[in-house]
Structure formats: structure tokens, C-alpha cells
Amino acid sequence: MIWLRPWTELRLAREWRYIVVHQSEGAVGSAWRNAVAQMEKPDRRGVAIWVETDGTVYWSTPEWAVPNHLNKGNRNDNKYIDNSSTYQQIDNESSIGVEFVGNYPNVRKPPTEAQIAAWRVLVRVLQARYDIPNERVFAHNWIDYKDRRYCEGCELARIARTQGVETAQQVEKGQ
Template identity: 60%
Template sequence: MPPLSFLLHAALTLLLLSPAAAAEDFAALARASGTPEIPGLKIVWLAPWGAPDQAHPWTNIIVHQTEGPAGSARAGAMAQAKNPKRRGVTLWVETDGTVYWAVSETLVTLHGDGANRNDNRYIDNGPTYRKVVRDNSIGVEFAGNYPDVTTPATEAQIAAWRILSKLLRLRYQIPRERIYAHNWIDYKDARYCEGCALAELARAMPD
């Protein structure tokens, strides 16, 4: 039997290596096809993944918050799956953290209003003005800010977003600085900053 010091060293080595190994496994999973199980996420697949290189060439992520009550993400996703060209997004996130992948990653959904914000109020709009648009941006919609639009995302939504945002960045090779709140790029409801806290969170996360 190996000496105790050797066993302790081996155990410490595994502990040190495990985060890197886990990151490699997650990166590989992010490039999978079909309907994979993603650790820490509950995804309802209304449209499966294809091969990553066959997906639409997404270069941005836009975070939205729908003015719908708790439970409305499923209805929105189902309607999107039935009619992908309705105004909406690819992914919907329920207040309990459930993610609905509504339509194929090859389709462009009708979200975003044309990146018409040029006031630099939240970010420098030079790189986004009329450039971060639906044709190059995959959209994620968070439900639950009704009847008070200032209601923040739930803890379950935030936990899901931590994983989901990293998954999307790895799958489509999107840098964190290309995650945008809807309100950062389009003139929106003046009552609240749509998607801002969620976009800031995702941008601040380490790789």
C-alpha cells in the first residue's frame, strides 16, 4: 500500500486539477448536439441543438425581461416554437430557473429594435449603434416582472443565468463584453433598465 504522504499528495493533485478538468468537460458539453443534460440547468428542449458550426453565426447576446407574470415563460416559448417569426427570442427563462430553448439556433427571431440608442447613457454606443441587431444577436428573455416592471430576476433565474450565459458564450464563441442588456442598445421603457443587472452579472463572471 502506498504511504500516507503519497496518497495525500495524489488527493491534493486531483483537487487542484478538478476545476480545470470540469471546465474542459463543460466546454466540450457546450459544443454538443441534440438535447444534452447541462449540470445545474433544467432545460426544456423545444428545439434540439444541431452541430455548432451549422448554427446561425451569433456574435452577441441580448438580455430581455418580458412584462409577464411568473409562469409566462413556458407560454411564450411554446408560442415561439409554434411561430418562430413572432416577436420574441430563442430562449426563455422562468422564475423557477427553468430554461426553454424555443426555436432552432439556425433561426433569427424578431427581437431588438435596431440598436437605435446613441446617447452613451449606459455604455459607449459607438460599437453598438445600428450594429447589435437581431440578425447577429441571440436573445434570452426572463419572465416575471409583472405587475411591477422593476422587480428583479429571482435567485433561481440568476443561478440559471450564471450557467446559461457561460454556455452560450462557449457554444458560439461570444466574448463576455458582447453581452448586452436590451436597454443598453435600444430606447426602451423609461420605468426600468431592462436586462441591465443580468447583463452586468454575466460580463463580470470569470471564465
């Protein structure tokens, strides 16, 4: 991971409750440029974490910043998942966004093997640091209207939800 903005003391970080996975129509090599632009203006449209096609992860914003990566969870059609508990609940302030670049010009192009390998580690780190259970990892398209051509972030969110990560609270409660 390349830290453009290092972590702070956890007590100073935003209380992230959800992780939202995005896939960008950006070109291969665009993660660095996007991460630097996000670092310079944390509340612009974008995410806190950018993942390049080679698996390099860029942390671009302070942990208290709120990048603009979602509308307020406005999908209520149960097209991909049951949206009854997420409708109007998941927004920029409650969710940390992770963007996987490189599917331009074919938006249906899946993440690379290197991105998937990086994700398997990154999602565990995020879940452990912010105590986010598997069921609170979402693909962008699961909670927010996006693109009819493909399901943005679906493969990556499914991976996160099936890898059996226990959060600190679950271990503490004996779940």
C-alpha cells in the first residue's frame, strides 16, 4: 500500500460502518493520478482508496475525510440484493469507498488477478481496522443506481462476503 495520507490514531478516524466497492472506467495507470487528485481535494468525487491493475493500493485521503463516492443509497428494487435494510442508509459519511481502475473502454472487463489478490488482503485490513462485518461490504450497484451495462463491484463484494473474516466485535461476543 502506498500511503498518500497515512492513518491517524483510530479514535480520530471517521466511524466507517460500510465498505463500498467501485470499478472505474479509468484507463490502466489512472489510479495514481486519481489518488493524487483525491489527496489534494479529499471531498471531491472519488474514493479514499484506489487500486491499480497491478494490485498497487493507494490510500489517498485522511481517515476523517468524506470523499463523494455515492448518492444516498437509493436502490430499493431488490435487483441484486435485498435492499430493505440499505435503502437511504448507506451514504458518503458512513461508507469508505474503494475504486478499482482499468476497465476502460470495456466496462464489463473484470478486475485483474492482481487486483483481486490485493482486495483479499485490503478488505480484511479495512474490516479489522473499522470493525466492519462481511454483510456490510457492498458493490456500488447493489445500493446505488449506477450503470445498466454491468454490475459495478459485484464480483469483488461477493469475494469479500465469502472469505470468512471475523470482526473484533464478533470475536469479543463469541459469535
